[in-house]
Amino acid sequence: MGALDGKVAVVxxxxxxxxxxxxxxxxxxxxxxxxxxxGVNVDGSGGDAGPAQxxxxxxxxxxxxxxxxxxxxxxxxxxENMVKQAVDAYGRIDVLVNVAGILRDRMIxxxxxxxxxxxxxxxxxxxxxxxxxxAVLMRQQRNGRIINFSSTSGIIGxxxxxxxxxAKSAIAGLTRVVAKDLGRYGVTCNAIAPGxxxxxxxxxxxxxxxxxxxxxxxxAASNAQQAPASAFAGLRExxxxxxxxxxxxxxxxxxxxxxxxxxxGGTVSVAHHPTAMRTVxxxxxxxxxxxxxxxxxxxxxxxxxxxxxxxDVEVSGRDIPARxxx
Amino acid sequence: MAxxxLEGRAYVVxxxxxxxxxxxxxxxxxxxxxxxxxxxGVNLDGSGADExxxxxxxKEITSKGGQAVANMDTVATAExxxxxxxxxxxxxxxLDGVIHVAGILRDRMIxxxxxxxxxxVVAVHLTGFFNVVKPASIIMRQARAGxxxxxxxxxxMNGxxxxxxxxxAKAGISGGVRCAARDLGRYGVTANAICPGxxxxxxxxxxxxxxxxxxxxGITARxxxxxxxxxxxxxxxxxxxxxxxxxxxxxxxxxxxxxxxxGGNVSLAHEETPxxxxxxxxxxxxxxxxxxxxxxxxxxxxxxxxxPADLDLPARPVAxxxx
Numbered sequence: 001m002g003a004l005d006g007k008v009a010v011v012x013x014x015x016x017x018x019x020x021x022x023x024x025x026x027x028x029x030x031x032x033x034x035x036x037x038x039g040v041n042v043d044g045s046g047g048d049a050g051p052a053q054x055x056x057x058x059x060x061x062x063x064x065x066x067x068x069x070x071x072x073x074x075x076x077x078x079x080e081n082m083v084k085q086a087v088d089a090y091g092r093i094d095v096l097v098n099v100a101g102i103l104r105d106r107m108i109x110x111x112x113x114x115x116x117x118x119x120x121x122x123x124x125x126x127x128x129x130x131x132x133x134x135a136v137l138m139r140q141q142r143n144g145r146i147i148n149f150s151s152t153s154g155i156i157g158x159x160x161x162x163x164x165x166x167a168k169s170a171i172a173g174l175t176r177v178v179a180k181d182l183g184r185y186g187v188t189c190n191a192i193a194p195g196x197x198x199x200x201x202x203x204x205x206x207x208x209x210x211x212x213x214x215x216x217x218x219x220a221a222s223n224a225q226q227a228p229a230s231a232f233a234g235l236r237e238x239x240x241x242x243x244x245x246x247x248x249x250x251x252x253x254x255x256x257x258x259x260x261x262x263x264x265g266g267t268v269s270v271a272h273h274p275t276a277m278r279t280v281x282x283x284x285x286x287x288x289x290x291x292x293x294x295x296x297x298x299x300x301x302x303x304x305x306x307x308x309x310x311x312d313v314e315v316s317g318r319d320i321p322a323r324x325x326x
Numbered sequence: 327m328a329x330x331x332l333e334g335r336a337y338v339v340x341x342x343x344x345x346x347x348x349x350x351x352x353x354x355x356x357x358x359x360x361x362x363x364x365x366x367g368v369n370l371d372g373s374g375a376d377e378x379x380x381x382x383x384x385k386e387i388t389s390k391g392g393q394a395v396a397n398m399d400t401v402a403t404a405e406x407x408x409x410x411x412x413x414x415x416x417x418x419x420x421l422d423g424v425i426h427v428a429g430i431l432r433d434r435m436i437x438x439x440x441x442x443x444x445x446x447v448v449a450v451h452l453t454g455f456f457n458v459v460k461p462a463s464i465i466m467r468q469a470r471a472g473x474x475x476x477x478x479x480x481x482x483m484n485g486x487x488x489x490x491x492x493x494x495a496k497a498g499i500s501g502g503v504r505c506a507a508r509d510l511g512r513y514g515v516t517a518n519a520i521c522p523g524x525x526x527x528x529x530x531x532x533x534x535x536x537x538x539x540x541x542x543x544g545i546t547a548r549x550x551x552x553x554x555x556x557x558x559x560x561x562x563x564x565x566x567x568x569x570x571x572x573x574x575x576x577x578x579x580x581x582x583x584x585x586x587x588x589g590g591n592v593s594l595a596h597e598e599t600p601x602x603x604x605x606x607x608x609x610x611x612x613x614x615x616x617x618x619x620x621x622x623x624x625x626x627x628x629x630x631x632x633x634p635a636d637l638d639l640p641a642r643p644v645a646x647x648x649x
Contacts, residue, residue, distance in 0.1 A: 029612065120448070162506055178490055180486065182436065247616060252616050256620075270627065277593070283590050313514040317574070
């Protein structure tokens with residue numbers, strides 16, 4: 001008995017990397033899988049039916065059921081097609097896993113409109129394009145699982161990824177809304193912020209990571225900082241992300257809804273909701289001097305700037321002395 | 327702190343013809359700053375156009391001795407974003423901050439949401455943020471100074487029914503702020519986000535009946551209408567001071583953060599860092615997760631929209647009907 005026996009899943013971007021690991025595990029656990037992947041390069045260019053078909057072949061060789069799809073999630077028609085393919089081939093859709101993504105890293109002051117648009121189209125619109133048609137069916141059948149892919153680049157922040165970080169943070173927001181739209185119909189929606197060594201992370205040069213770290217900029221996971229110092233840190237294969245996704249797809253996870261999970265290697269965390277952490281309050285309109293005192297001595301006390309100005313930058317206000325606790 | 331801490335500085339405030347944006351523009355003007363009051367004067371759903379709102383705010387600022395110019399560009403296009411940044415440079419000779427308040431609403435449950443409703447909301451809020459931040463960041467990086475303030479929302483940070491488009495776009499702005507903060511911080515530029523609470527034209531469009539329905543379905547608590555000192559402070563003007571404080575020299579080292587501001591409340595949002603963790607120095611199998619996740623990882627963490635008790639779900643424990 002597999003944990004996902006009889007379930008039908010669509011996994012976008014499952015020709016390679018994390019998506020592939022999920023498709024393989026789902027099939028091994030008894031799910032029928034639509035393996036979606038247009039086989040593009042990391043930047044979204046090109047196209048190759050090979051990766052999706054190879055994963056399908058692998059699944060079938062192991063005795064599982066799968067069908068390939070090469071539609072682009074960036075088009076509404078593409079999202080509808082892959083959901084339709086699941087229904088046509090297997091009669092239903094129980095699980096939607098949105099892994100597909102591209103990268104066009106650039107510092108914000110150099111980012112071209114096209115680099116913004118392309119990343120938003122695949123990641124963010126891509127999530128809408130598959131979720132919309134899946135939500136219609138899952139609501140009707142009063143059951144379903146939607147598992148999205150966010151990233152620490154968005155929910156924590158990272159240099160050179162304004163487009164990717166915005167899209168990934170937006171996916172976390174979309175996840176929380178869809179969870180509330182569909183929860184009452186027995187459908188759950190959660191997101192994964194994964195960590196793994198894949199074709200995508202390999203495209204970020206080590207020199208960029210080193211530069212960031214030298215400049216004292218904290219960001220999302222950096223390979224340089226994550227030298228395998230423990231048994232946990234060495235586990236960077238994309239397959240390690242799959243079990244938590246598989247668990248969220250099971251019937252047992254019926255009441256886990258609206259959460260973001262960090263998954264890397266053997267480490268699984270639930271992310272903190274971005275709720276109010278500290279509050280200052282006044283029963284009226286704040287003045288600037290009042291806010292200055294409250295913010296500096298209470299609200300922001302010991303809270304770091306993730307990328308402080310370099311020492312040689314003349315910053316108005318840097319010489320204002322720190323004040324004691326009010 | 328100087329009485330006019332923004333003296334001699336120039337700012338672009340998108341969507342400042344009405345509501346929160348207007349209050350931000352007015353307070354900047356009052357504290358000595360020069361303002362490009364951007365507002366195409368559209369309806370709440372993005373339709374129509376009216377140069378009245380922006381012009382009126384300009385008049386209000388200048389009548390009190392401040393400096394302001396109106397701009398009617400839309401933030402939804404790259405040209406519009408560049409246009410208002412350029413106007414600030416042309417009119418005032420510098421760009422010290424950009425505050426992106428402009429936004430529209432097209433609420434719809436995700437299973438009914440049309441592609442156009444998705445596209446329009448993402449274009450104004452999220453791509454609108456890119457459209458102003460991109461040209462602004464070039465100038466601010468060269469100036470080695472500047473402030474970027476995005477408007478996010480509790481709808482995206484905590485989730486709100488019927489706002490898949492808006493919630494995604496707003497959470498995306500928080501992510502953009504966190505990345506811009508890391509791209510630009512070393513150049514003396516900061517980027518932060520505000521999740522406002524206020525009674526405006528936008529919130530009035532959500533019918534009370536929708537709030538009541540949500541509350542009955544157990545999805546979100548209905549905000550109390552009981553008169554309390556906190557609930558009374560719903561005017562948009564209460565959001566402005568924290569926004570403007572982030573523009574001052576005092577706030578030079580506040581960067582990459584998200585703040586909730588409503589009435590007299592100002593909160594720093596918790597970063598979405600790991601809250602609880604389970605770990606194993608090997609690959610998990612699903613049965614292990616089955617045993618550990620509900621009790622260890624998710625114990626006590628609620629489903630924000632639980633399925634109704636009469637909905638048959640395969641793994642749900644059967645309620646004991648009779649003793």
